[in-house]
Amino acid sequence: MESRELVTLAAQACDEKRAQDIVVLDMADVSLIADYFVICEGSNERQVQAIAREVKAQAEENGMEVKRMEGFEQARWVLIDLNGVVCHIFHKDERHYYNLERLWGDADTVFVEGLEN
Template sequence: MDSEQLLEIAAKACDDKRAENIVALDMREVSLIADYFLICHGTNERQVDAISKGIKDAVEEFGYQVKKIEGRDQSRWVLVDLEHVVVHIFHKDERDYYNLEKLWGDANRIQLTL
């Protein structure tokens, strides 16, 4: 599975759990961390946790293993590492504070089909 397919699967899983303001950034030209960042937020901790679980379930259904999930203890900023795609799931307040889209403003946005 290539990183673009993985991005689409993760984005669809976010949408299925009603994540808000889903944004995909193409990181290939600006960072060695990952090919893509997927950023979204939930309105409360339970929704943030449900989004992260939904991503894990969705990618495993396609035979892909999640490398690591960080931040589920408090569910304010959960990071799902899919190796070539890194998903940032924020609580709305934290998303406004960290503003990754501005931090990585040089990255091109990817149009998602949800």
């Protein structure tokens, strides 16, 4: 699966669990870390964990390896490394503090069709 397909899958998995303010950044020209970032938030710890579980499950169901998942227990900022796509799932209170969209402001925002949020 290519990074563009994987980022769509991850963003839609976030959307399925009602993640809020889903943003996809094209990181290819601004960072060596990943091709794309998916950034979203949940309203509480349980929702953050549910979103993370869904992203992981969808990736694995489609034959993708989850290289790393960090922060799941605390559920304040869960990072899921999907090898080319990094999914950042924030608790709503943490997202504004870290403000990754501003930090990586040189990255283009990518439209993902079918997202409700």
